[in-house]
Amino acid sequence: MDRWQAMKVFAKVAETGSFAETARLMHLSAPAVTRAVASLEDVIGARLFVRTTRSVKLTEAGTRYFEDCRRILSDIAEAEAAAGGSYANPTGTLAVTASALFGQMYVLPIMTEFLNSHPGMRARTLFIDRPVNIVEEGIDVAVRIGHLPDSGFTAIKVGTVRRVICGSPSYFERHGVPTVPADLKSHRIAASTSAWASPEWRFAGDQRVTIDPVLQCNTNEAVIATAKEGWGLTRVLHYQIGPALVEGHLQIVLGDYEEPPLPIHILYPEGRHAPAKVRAFIDLAVARLRENRLLN
Incomplete structure (x- = not known):
């Protein structure tokens, strides 16, 4: 195995933290992965990983070498893409992930607009309410809601979302409007058990209310539908009820809290070395999401 290929193997082990997973992803045998890393350690004269039966971690020398490898491999990929034209012109398949409802409501229209502008492109979406490993699942671009851990990926802020309490005008006419968080104890609650779900609802000033929902649903769409019908109150991310707010089917309460x-x-991995398909999609997505009043 040549030095360049060995560096690719080493970088993948560092990203996945697993020799076996690297072998699977790169379609190599486990011994081939071990030999590739060992050959680099012989050339460098230092251990790159600390290996136990349970974990694979970079050594101090390995951490420095990993950063250099990523830069070198990225430069090589950029040179190859430029020579083949894919760095200048969007080609191939673009894979994008987002949470389920956000992806359906806000990312999918951007994706179809992007495909209309680049007829030769193909796209794949993964809209799901769970953390997605961008590298392992072959994702080019991720749209993430919430505070990001330090990943080394490039991140562009495009908006914000609020956690809001909402109900229908008909519900408030019958049961009154809560004026402080503690009032929720006397209201009928429908709660989602999907992402962001918690029996403890937190508010500004470190106020907390433990909710005992009468109805629990496994999707946000279900609790939103229930609230629109006037059955009770629910808590969601405000983008999820954007159309219902505009149409007057739902109202937000306790906004001051x-x-x-x-x-x-x-979020995307390649930074300034991203291929044309990624850069073109990101340019469009940043513009569309930032101009959306419901997300700012």
């Missing part, structure tokens, strides 16, 4: 909003970021 909301926690600080959560950021929305577009």
Whole structure:
């Protein structure tokens, strides 16, 4: 195995933290992965990983070498893409992930607009309410809601979302409007058990209310539909009820007690070395999401 290929193997082990997973992803045998890393350690004269039966971690020398490898491999990929034209012109398949409802409501229209502008492109979406490993699942671009851990990926902030309490005008006419968080104890609650779900609802000033929902649903769409019917109150991210707010089917209450909003970021691994398909999609997505009043 040549030095360049060995560096690719080493970088993948560092990203996945697993020799076996690297072998699977790169379609190599486990011994081939071990030999590739060992050959680099022989050339460098230093251990790159600390290996136990349970974990694979970079050594100090390995951490420095990993940063250099990523830069070198990225430069090589950029040179190859430029020579083949894919760095200048969007080509191939673009893979994008986002949470389920956000992806359906806000990312999918951007994706179809992008495909209309680039007829030769193909796209794949993964709209799901769970954390997605961008590298392992072959994702080019992720749209993430919430504060980001330090990943080394490039992140562009495009908006914010609020956690809001909402109900229908007909519900408030019958049961009154809560004026402080503690009032929620006397209201009928429908709660989602999907992402962001918690029996403890937090508010500004470190106020907390433990909710005992009469109805629990496994999707946000279900609790939103229930609230629109006037059955009770629910808590969701405000983008999820954007159309219902505009149409007057739902109203937000306790707005003065909301926690600080959560950021929305577009996240991608390659930084300035991203291929044309990624850069073109991100340019469009940043513009469309930032101009959306419901997300700012």
